[in-house]
Amino acid sequence: MAKLIRVNMKTQEITERPLPESYIGLGGRGLTSKIIFDEVSPDCDPLGPLNKLIMAPGILGGTSLSSSGRLSVGAKSPLTGGIKESNAGGNAAAKLARLDIAAIIVEQSADNGNIFVLVIANEEIKLVQANDLKGLGNYELVKKLRGQYGDKTGIISIGTAGELGLAAAGVAVTDMDGEPSRFSGRGGLGAVMGSKGLKAVIINDEGRSKLPLEDEEKFTKLAREIHNELKENATIQGYGKYGTAGLLDLVNELGALPTKNFSQGRFDGAAKINGEALYQTITQRGGKGKPTHACMPGCLIKCSNVYPDENGEVVVAPVEYETIGLLGSNCEIDDLDAIARLNYLCNDQGIDTIEIGAALGVAMEAGVIPFGDAEKAEKAVAEISQGTVLGRLLGNGAVLTGRILGISRVPAVKGQAMPSYDPRGVKGNGVTYATSPMGADHTAGNNVRGKNQHLAEGQIENSFNAQVLMAAYDSLGLCIFLGAVLNQKLDYVRQLVAAKIGSELPGDYMTRLGKSVLQVELGFNAKAGFTSAQDRLPSYMSSERLSPNNLVFDVPYEEIDLRLDNLRRDS
């Protein structure tokens, strides 16, 4: 029987209860969002004691299906003021699932600035005071914790940015090498965790046998079929060589690569930072570098990488496309080594590379840092932990950076910075940015591989279809990259879930699931005061033409609003 763990940080009381009837069949994002909707006051201070931080593996978490181990983390976001779910790979979610934990609800806040770690072992869950860990970056923290609690543990943690309550702070999850390199990066969930006084969750499932499945034979057979298809899929093979960085050429070609604070869509230095450059650098340097790397156990896609320096020592793992776009081209930095160092600084401090890259772009437009000056950018990003005024400014994200520095060209929606697809050049993503309850977020419904990205026509449906599917994948704990195979075979997913839980599911299970999750999230945001006025890209994107294709974002907002209303009412 799946359990709901409730951790009161004020009293240090921990309770275990069977998952309530009404939550059975939910997991991942669907579960974190439903608990937030049910339990978190929409007008609470996101960094106050009344917010709650929820962690949940997906419905298929812990199974043998490739790429099923994503961990959803949710709360009211200090960045957007709305509901938030951000999920990460790594090794934590499968362990939680195998321990039969459906969700952990972290409530209230520790008194007197004390900090704790939550230790989850096979039969025991406890909070351990850990003030000696204050101020540690993620890497040193995780090294210490693995030394103490064993290197087979999965660790969910925050760095200094989360402790400082910065609105762009993320939550780190250890990867298969035990490095805190996978991130629930977006929306400031690390700051929420910090506000609770929780520095880390350490999960040990040693001795647990594998997850029971109602129809194991059927599940295994289906999973095997999917795995075979994954191996043969060209897109998946691309991920296995270039990782997400393979997207850079595609997006640059589309004229949608954020360049110089989203003022251009194509970057002169693209060839120095694209997938090929990354692959060549890693393979030529060798040493501890790995061009291909799985972020979670059993993943066949292996889109991650380990970036080495000239001596073959690890700089950071992984360097992702989003990071390259925001910390690279958006800042006119065309140096992979510098991008990797910035990436490390963000990971260690525990802060979102997308939000920081966007904030740097805005600060560069304001003249605080020259465009292209990687050294000054690194110095500024290193100030985040020091709590300097500049460090805190960047750490609170692009929108506040723009407001303080007097820059109105800020690429953000609902307070959250745009990922590495300028919505004027990938219009389907523009619709997603505008309407997702998460704020600007490509993972909420990415259309970059769709057709006719420069045309307004059809993008609303592209986006909404992707958003519905994504909300379902996020609830199942599945990596979106499985979509390359599964989007065409949604019935496989229905059958997998049915085989796991042993009950029949309707034919439109996936879309039903996705819609219901989105409706809960939209409902929370409405109660938090969001209106259609917030379902907009920044106005300059409707008037300022993006080179080289001279595009504006011209999907009609009236139609977008109507479609969103339909989703709200669709039952």
Place this chain on the structure above:
Amino acid sequence: MAKLIRVNMKTQEITERPLPESYIGLGGRGLTSKIIFDEVSPDCDPLGPLNKLIMAPGILGGTSLSSSGRLSVGAKSPLTGGIKESNAGGNAAAKLARLDIAAIIVEQSADNGNIFVLVIANEEIKLVQANDLKGLGNYELVKKLRGQYGDKTGIISIGTAGELGLAAAGVAVTDMDGEPSRFSGRGGLGAVMGSKGLKAVIINDEGRSKLPLEDEEKFTKLAREIHNELKENATIQGYGKYGTAGLLDLVNELGALPTKNFSQGRFDGAAKINGEALYQTITQRGGKGKPTHACMPGCLIKCSNVYPDENGEVVVAPVEYETIGLLGSNCEIDDLDAIARLNYLCNDQGIDTIEIGAALGVAMEAGVIPFGDAEKAEKAVAEISQGTVLGRLLGNGAVLTGRILGISRVPAVKGQAMPSYDPRGVKGNGVTYATSPMGADHTAGNNVRGKNQHLAEGQIENSFNAQVLMAAYDSLGLCIFLGAVLNQKLDYVRQLVAAKIGSELPGDYMTRLGKSVLQVELGFNAKAGFTSAQDRLPSYMSSERLSPNNLVFDVPYEEIDLRLDNLRRDS
């Protein structure tokens, strides 16, 4: 026939039209707010070309009545996001009224960062390009302009803060000594003026005869009676000796003097910065100092002062109670010389002393500047013009300073910092802060001289009565201090207006006028997305007890909401 002047900063076109029928009988705040309601889109960017800056003398502006020369300045506020009117004394409004100008509407924005001055002479109004004035502080600016345009002019101007678009920038008005020392300080109207590319308005009414009145004999007789009563009124006499600083002992005694970022209500150093200390310092130093000083022609109250240094040279004029409370006790600075220097820095840069004092208090709580460290505070305030990150942070006000520095105890409502009355100790003012369409603002309805300030009972009516009266006084161009006499004799005001315009007015003219102005303003804010969620003091004021009287703000919000709804519907 009163005129409406429209100045298009983009085209430099200026049009003069008779005041439209529907605006006749309006003036000051009533007129600025009505024009904003009618012409400004509630969702426009406050610093974008679609916002408008309106300047208007009051209905009784330019008459012989004492203290009738306040200038209303209005726009959508970059600080609150709502409608804003802030008014100031000085010599400009009477000149506009004598030139028969009911309002100036400044529209659009100058191209290419050019800046202009608007020169209004007897028969000519023109825009003059003035890029050589860029970056000048108010004092040097006004000295230059008076040299060029004559020292009998009235000048409305912005300093560097307005040019930089900082949300706490104010609009300065010259006093009777020709110094830019009277401020429409609140809500960032200086930033709106800066965003237009307008550096100053220079008004010359030489050669104009006095304002025609329909029934001059009656007006003069009534004004004389009021003047006689003013001279004999004890409160007014107090203003004539100690100025507004006379309030400090009263508020400190009430336990409502903002101290150490609104964490205490009584200040140990009060005796060093109170009215008596100010009076003694000014009189003992002599020289160019003046303990009493009229801010506008014909004012009999003379609550202003000129603060001298040890050599008798002018430091700044005037040092007001609000400034002492926010830059003094709120920052634990008990040194009048330091407060006067900070005041000068704010005036010269053209930024609100209340907002900056509150922002400094928040920065001190964050540890960026030590409490009580006047030297570091002066250095930080001087950085505003330099556009440093810290300078821009403070210049954007207390709320953003708190958000960036991670301080949740921020004394503000609707984005605007509270003036020098902690609402837990002056509960009537708490109701005004919560409900005024202007955000936290004592001038919207001050109850400090009322009774039972520590009790919740009766404060809603006290506040709403004061707010309605204030909206009327602000529309007439009258200084609130006239209220010491006129609040008991509202019919005098009705008769004065009737004598000026030559028509009958209803017996409840003043309350009708005030209500109608508030309704327009509340209507704008509703369209801008404000809900009752914004009609709240910061939550800590309901839970954190204020020493020495251990008070919280406990006026029931349900009752406040009901009263506000009644006002909205009251016809």
